[in-house]
Amino acid sequence: MVAEQSQEFEWYDYLIFVVTLMAALGIGVYYALSGNRNATTKSYLTADRSLAVIPVALSMFMSYISAILVLGNTAEMYTFGANQWFAALGSSIAYGLSAIIFVPLFFPLKITSAFEYLELRFQAKSVKIVGTMLLMISQVFYMGIAMYSPATALEAATPIPVWASIIATGIIGTIYTSIGGMKAVVWTDVFQGLVMFSGVIAVLIVGTEKAGGMGEVWRIAGDAERLDVNFDFDPFVRLSFWSVVVGRTISSLQTTGTGQTSVQRYCSMKTLRSAQWAVALNIPLMGIVYSLTCLCGYAVYAYYDYIGCDVLRTPMVGNQNQVKLIETQYRFHVYLPCIIQLLPYFIMNVLRVPALPGLFVAVLFSGALR
Template identity: 45%
Template sequence: MANRTFHPADYIIFAAMLIISAGIGVFHAFSGGRQSTNREFLMANRQMRSLPVALSVLASFFSASTLLGTPAEIYQYGTQYWMSVFGAMLAPLTGALLFGPMFFNLKIVSVFEYLELRFNSKSVRLFGATLFLVRATLGMGIVLYGPSTALSAVTNFPVWAIILMVGGVCTFYTTLGGMRAVIWTDVFQTLVMLVGMIAVFIQGSIQIGGLSEMWKIAYDGDRIEFFNFDTNPQVRHTFWSLVVGIYFVWLPPYTVDQQMVQRFSSAKSLKDAKFALLCNLPGMLILITLCSLVGVVLYANYATCDPLKNNDIENANQLLPYFVMEIFSDLPGLPGLFVACIFSGALSSVSSMLNSLAAVTWEDFLKLKLDKVDEAMATKITKALAVVFGCLGVGMAFVVEQMGGTVLQASLTFNGAIGAPLVGVFILGACFTRANWIGALAGGILGFIFPIWLGIGKYVRQPQNFRLPTNTMNCSDENMTSTPYLNTTLSFMSTTSSAIDLEFATSNGTITSSTELTGLDKLYGVSYLWFSAIGILTVVVIGLVVSWVTGTAEENEVADNLQLHFWRRIYQAVIPHRFKNKGSETEEEITGIGGEHDRELTKDYACVDDVTTSL
């Protein structure tokens, strides 16, 4: 059993991370625009350069749940998950070249303002904004509670103290320093995450006898697998689900998520904004690869004594902290570095949610009623909203704690499924001129309900299990029980995606074959990686059908800057008559929202057209 007592050096390093994060907020509260306007507080005055924006986006979507969940995924299911990196990297590419430039040029603060501009409907705008508020509020609770319970189980930190401390510090620097503080603390926290995970990988490799021995043990334990080309959608992980399916999982956060759009639009120029998202390609490759390698190290060290079966820990989310406390027990300060690494992931995610929640609440709800409020008062209201949501996030973490593991997993599924209908509605608006507000609303609602139903059905029925076997041949007998596996296992993936594992071991630890499924279990047995794609497709298909039924024979007049240019080029090639009469239109009619501002948008889009033409 590892020494689970923190050394004073560990407390110092962890406290230093929190103090530096808070200090960044204080610094930006008294520098620059001093957060005196909403433009400064929510958008960093649109003056950020590409590198800090890139690291901020990366940190926001790679939370503590990812740092804990990915190694646990590799430990239990093998290296097949690493293939997801190729599908995941397509998402920031889509955001950088397609959706991002459209939002940047519209100069909007809330991404849901686009929905009102496109569909001429406040109902669609409020639908999208409401989904985001629910997802982000629930997400804050999960992000705070997940790592807190894991670390409290292997250290002397109580859960309630961790939640209050981290939530309080995050609310403090986000409210004081605004978007600038959020971005620069994300930069610092990204570096801490990388250093912490690298330290675990190096020490873990040394512990097992080197990289070659690590790989050999994992290979002998059937953990090494990369190319499974099975086309059966019920197989948990295949090449197709990990490349195509995971692309749709990551598509919402990197294209239409409020957190991404705010950071993208805070950049100094469109060139900086695009480069920031493109920098996430190598960033994702490095982080996913590093977390996967740590998972291989975990298995190599516990190949002959599974701490889960040995009842040393209660769930898979605690594997990595438990391992760290073992390998760093004689190295004071390094366990503290790891704790700082994990909570850097939590801080970066929560701070971005706080800022985005304040922005959406003001822009999409309060501003519509308080349109006569001056800028100074509007900024004070927005800062107050950040504080309110900070308190709400802390409270939600305690609510999640009371729910227990079972309801927590259902909550995670709900949280991830919201991304699919949102991106589906934006695709409807940006790609299909015949889509109207009725179709968007109907498609969005059904696109939300269907994946939720699949997720709940998969959880309740638990039709399959693909977990690889482990053994306890070298474990001591003192902790062993007759229970082969604890069914309370929590496999956290990313709270910004629907990559949530809801498959459990059966009572005898055997694997249920997908060919044995009957009735609705055939549907519930579909790999969770396809849920986002199913949700997006549902929105688009239902939205187009309802729009066709409720609309006119003619296409809707949609402003040029509310459409994706790349898609318009494809559409023009397929249906050229759509553009026959465009030559006679004035420049103001083409740009849609008129005036010199939109003539600048047309110029800005030129560089996007050049890129998309070359694709």
């Protein structure tokens, strides 16, 4: 393994990170002071149904994008290959079906909560309460993971402990959401979306150049069978085209079509047609982000393949108990590394570009601040 010196998190990296957090808080304060003080509950929750298509589309998209996708897709491409890439196709199908089926169902009802529909449908308030409680429980578990992932990455680059990052993002997210209402949430998501796209693109460009160019990255990935797609119908195969596409379509239909986050956003639009467009615009967005993050994984793999090192099997990423290759009874190999560390390690120890670590950490936390 080639010896590498870790890049330090400099003052400008901290500045980028802090500006990202403060911008989210500032947007919430702005909308709290510019009109929400006299707002009704419905206008607070739906922004007076005056939101535009592109901001809502970006907001919906960012509501289901987190550090889990950025870090997970990179590690998946590095370790196993292209099958997970087709999750973008499954999500795109779900967005298309949601725009055709669920938006025309919920939008005319002028509801502020997906669970209002349950009360209307079954004429029972208890059904709405049960649905709300189940959402709260599921979101607590999901947000725990979504906030832990970027906090771990930040701890790897700075002296800031995981608990401090989680508390800080939790407080900021709670404040801007509470005081700013739906407008603050949507426009904060727009800002975070721009940060995420710029950060991932920057990492991909620099990483690809470090690995020898996109042609070389693609060649190495092909030689290592990382571009192969498994069309096997065997349900015991770890991932296949069919399991990824069908599974993601079904799971995404709930979040994109009937999930509270989506319903509240597309019901805040002016017209039914604009609501359908806001949902449909997530199709290209999903394809772009999946492609960018998957290509980042290939760039990382190409670099370490060139220098002859499987970084996940070294003690530099995670501890030795986490870095083991095991073979399960289901005939596929599973790494147990600290995969959260893979892309941050590559950025800090290989790319070593000024301000890039700060931008990348901002990308990860942009997915948690929502």
